[in-house]
Amino acid sequence: MEKKFIYADNAATTAVSKAVLEEMIPYFTEEYGNASSIYALGRSAKKALETARERIAKTIGAEASEIYFTSCGSESDNWAIRSVCERLAKKGKKHIITSAFEHHAVLHTCQALEKQGFEVTYLPVYDNGIVKAEDVKNAIREDTAIVTIMYANNEIGTIQPVDEIAEICREKGVIFHTDAVQAVGHVEIDVHKQKIDMLSISGHKIHAQKGVGALYVRKGIPLTNLIYGGAQERNRRGGTENIPAIMGLAKAMEIANTDILKRAEKTARQRDRLINEILKISHTRLNGDPVKRLPGTVNISIEGIEGESLLLMLDLNGVCASSGSACTSGSLDPSHVLLALGLKHEVAHGSLRLSISDETTDEDIDHIVKVVPEVVERLRNMSPLWEKIIKEDNSK
Numbered sequence: 001m002e003k004k005f006i007y008a009d010n011a012a013t014t015a016v017s018k019a020v021l022e023e024m025i026p027y028f029t030e031e032y033g034n035a036s037s038i039y040a041l042g043r044s045a046k047k048a049l050e051t052a053r054e055r056i057a058k059t060i061g062a063e064a065s066e067i068y069f070t071s072c073g074s075e076s077d078n079w080a081i082r083s084v085c086e087r088l089a090k091k092g093k094k095h096i097i098t099s100a101f102e103h104h105a106v107l108h109t110c111q112a113l114e115k116q117g118f119e120v121t122y123l124p125v126y127d128n129g130i131v132k133a134e135d136v137k138n139a140i141r142e143d144t145a146i147v148t149i150m151y152a153n154n155e156i157g158t159i160q161p162v163d164e165i166a167e168i169c170r171e172k173g174v175i176f177h178t179d180a181v182q183a184v185g186h187v188e189i190d191v192h193k194q195k196i197d198m199l200s201i202s203g204h205k206i207h208a209q210k211g212v213g214a215l216y217v218r219k220g221i222p223l224t225n226l227i228y229g230g231a232q233e234r235n236r237r238g239g240t241e242n243i244p245a246i247m248g249l250a251k252a253m254e255i256a257n258t259d260i261l262k263r264a265e266k267t268a269r270q271r272d273r274l275i276n277e278i279l280k281i282s283h284t285r286l287n288g289d290p291v292k293r294l295p296g297t298v299n300i301s302i303e304g305i306e307g308e309s310l311l312l313m314l315d316l317n318g319v320c321a322s323s324g325s326a327c328t329s330g331s332l333d334p335s336h337v338l339l340a341l342g343l344k345h346e347v348a349h350g351s352l353r354l355s356i357s358d359e360t361t362d363e364d365i366d367h368i369v370k371v372v373p374e375v376v377e378r379l380r381n382m383s384p385l386w387e388k389i390i391k392e393d394n395s396k
Ligand SMILES: *Cc1c(COP(=O)(O)O)cnc(C)c1O
Pocket: 011, 071, 072, 073, 074, 075, 077, 103, 105, 150, 152, 153, 154, 179, 180, 181, 182, 202, 203, 204, 205, 211, 212, 213
């Protein structure tokens, strides 16, 4: 039998698509000029760079002058938050509002700023994995410098009330940044219409390469210098531009935003099949709101098993997935996201994240929904934790 290989971890990273790769290749081979050089080869690189900026801006309703290229989503998050805080601290604004389940690129930046004397409010996300806009409103103070709330969560896929939060921030004159790394290309975004001030993008989550990202910054919001050394990115981020990666990002943004609703519908159908089938296993729960979620992301807690063992067994059965626990970081602590939802430690440990893409087929879903219950049963049969759960059930 042919060995199966199903990649269901697109929230961790994606394959570079063929069209993206094709877009990039000429910029390695013929069009390799430095965008700062004066001769034709350099000018043509410069032109490609500025066209890419325009193309990306267009996909999110921004202007080209509002797009800055970065090396990744983490850099975009760091730059946005630190930039605003550094500038506004001088005006006495040293308060940050964020949520308890942000990506570490945001959380650790906030924690670093705390050490520098900033005060941070970490808003709760409740058991549906969603921040309340009302809570943002109540948390805003005279000295609030920035509100940074993610567009969609990377572990559970819930979509946040970004429009309402943005509206509140605009009304109160507070800058609103959103980490949209998981949302871009999966939900329709129009930064001007939605009143978003700053938005982070990463290439490798949308079928472009690793190591390229972008930051949208609304006109009129100054950015502080990130890298000294050159005039690139309007003097704010020195360093010769990675034109092939940037061209790939532009292509990936265009593809991801074409027929977005139709594609999301197909993916959401597959996602709901995953949810419905896996929830047939006893002692499972879907993490996060069933409706307000990304089309491709599922996170289910399965009691009586260890997330890591589940992932290894799934791998042996040809399925790449991820767990709610932060196993990637080498830590055995349960995920801060699942704990923020109010899950108990042992439940948070046995969680499964499946994140599918356009390339996922119905046959892939068939295979996953066949393999997961089998693997769970085998693991539970070996688990003292499961024995305890069953005993407790029986004594009820
Ligand atoms: C992946 C991810 C990031 C980090 O992006 P990199 O390009 O890997 O640095 C930030 N935020 C969210 C929500 C992500 O999913």
